[in-house]
Amino acid sequence: MKTRDLIKALEADTARPRLASGIIWPLAGGAAVLVAAVVFFATIGPRSDIGDAMETVRVQFKFVYTLALAASALPIVLASARPGSSPWHLAPWLLAAPLLLAGAVATELIAVPSQEWAVRLIGKNWFYCMMLIPLIGIGPLAIILATLRHGAPTRPIFSGAVAGLLASGLAATFYAAHCTDDSPLFVAVWYTIGFAVLTGLGALGGRLFLRW
Amino acid sequence: MSSVTGKDEDDLSRLLRAAVAGDERAYADFLHRIAARVRGFARRKIVKGGIDAEDVVQETLLAIHLKRHTWRTDAPVLPWVYAIARFKLIDAFRRRGQRIELEIGDFVETLAAPQPAEAASERDVTRALDGLSPGQRSVVSAISVEGRSIGETARHLGMSETAVRVALHRGLSAIAKRFGRN
Numbered sequence: 001m002k003t004r005d006l007i008k009a010l011e012a013d014t015a016r017p018r019l020a021s022g023i024i025w026p027l028a029g030g031a032a033v034l035v036a037a038v039v040f041f042a043t044i045g046p047r048s049d050i051g052d053a054m055e056t057v058r059v060q061f062k063f064v065y066t067l068a069l070a071a072s073a074l075p076i077v078l079a080s081a082r083p084g085s086s087p088w089h090l091a092p093w094l095l096a097a098p099l100l101l102a103g104a105v106a107t108e109l110i111a112v113p114s115q116e117w118a119v120r121l122i123g124k125n126w127f128y129c130m131m132l133i134p135l136i137g138i139g140p141l142a143i144i145l146a147t148l149r150h151g152a153p154t155r156p157i158f159s160g161a162v163a164g165l166l167a168s169g170l171a172a173t174f175y176a177a178h179c180t181d182d183s184p185l186f187v188a189v190w191y192t193i194g195f196a197v198l199t200g201l202g203a204l205g206g207r208l209f210l211r212w
Numbered sequence: 213m214s215s216v217t218g219k220d221e222d223d224l225s226r227l228l229r230a231a232v233a234g235d236e237r238a239y240a241d242f243l244h245r246i247a248a249r250v251r252g253f254a255r256r257k258i259v260k261g262g263i264d265a266e267d268v269v270q271e272t273l274l275a276i277h278l279k280r281h282t283w284r285t286d287a288p289v290l291p292w293v294y295a296i297a298r299f300k301l302i303d304a305f306r307r308r309g310q311r312i313e314l315e316i317g318d319f320v321e322t323l324a325a326p327q328p329a330e331a332a333s334e335r336d337v338t339r340a341l342d343g344l345s346p347g348q349r350s351v352v353s354a355i356s357v358e359g360r361s362i363g364e365t366a367r368h369l370g371m372s373e374t375a376v377r378v379a380l381h382r383g384l385s386a387i388a389k390r391f392g393r394n
Contacts, residue, residue: 005356015381083295
């Protein structure tokens with residue numbers, strides 16, 4: 001087909017996307033939170049002493065950390081779906097969560113005698129933590145990747161990886177309400193492994209599904 | 213960026229805004245001007261051969277069309293266009309097993325050098341239309357190659373206008389998908 005003929009066809013095609021960009025991301029966000037919540041409550045649910053636990057600084061920190069991760073990844077995911085809107089100036093925000101965590105780990109090492117470090121780091125739930133964060137996050141990750149397909153990510157692997165970080169932050173926020181290992185030492189090791197799994201899956205999903 | 217490019221940017225943004233609001237004339241004008249720019253960009257980048265610059269132009273136009281909702285009407289339009297063109301060009305190289313690095317600075321000089329003339333070789337009409345269902349093919353070729361309007365095509369093929377519109381949109385989406393595979 002000649003290019004000028006193609007242009008005639010494009011000009012005549014006035015069909016709009018069924019869902020406007022302004023509404024699709026809020027819908028996807030709601031669906032992602034809902035799916036994570038369903039998996040969370042159907043499998044593990046919150047710890048029995050969640051009310052008292054929320055008053056301790058270590059538990060509060062877990063939520064600050066996981067929400068900071070999600071909040072820093074979200075605008076980058078959104079920007080990366082639009083060609084030409086460079087997400088790089090937002091990338092430094094991704095350091096916020098790791099820096100918060102580094103500060104918390106340093107504080108914990110000062111506050112707790114060294115013979116207790118290993119016990120706190122290994123905790124009781126390390127295996128569940130590694131498994132459940134990806135399990136809760138995989139549904140939201142699929143929803144975010146599907147929504148990215150509606151956009152036009154010009155760096156599919158990067159978009160997928162950041163989508164994995166966003167799903168990680170969301171999944172870990174739920175998981176943190178269940179897990180009784182509250183030390184930043186535990187969070188720094190076992191949460192991070194779960195995040196790495198979701199980020200890797202996101203990058204792979206980006207490579208496989210975000211071609212357009 | 214030169215003032216010529218700045219004026220072009222303003223013109224093109226205005227055209228695409230009008231197009232988004234439903235002005236088909238403005239949309240055709242926009243697409244022709246973008247085609248000329250992307251042609252200059254692709255011809256300059258394809259030095260080794262094996263890739264037809266006009267394929268990259270058509271693939272980029274299809275992508276621009278199908279992804280036009282990702283342009284924010286208050287954002288500059290050329291960075292958006294060139295990000296899509298670069299993505300499609302890299303994709304074309306990737307499919308042929310070649311790797312290419314394109315820096316943003318690379319296309320600044322091509323901004324001023326649009327190439328309005330299509331390659332002299334007659335593009336193979338059947339190639340792009342091959343993968344379509346018979347119904348889609350007759351609708352797309354009536355509107356593109358034969359230059360009929362939606363209404364004329366509907367009467368000519370004995371279909372409703374809505375059915376013509378649906379077949380046209382699905383046909384174009386199918387052509388865009390096919391480009392990515394071969």
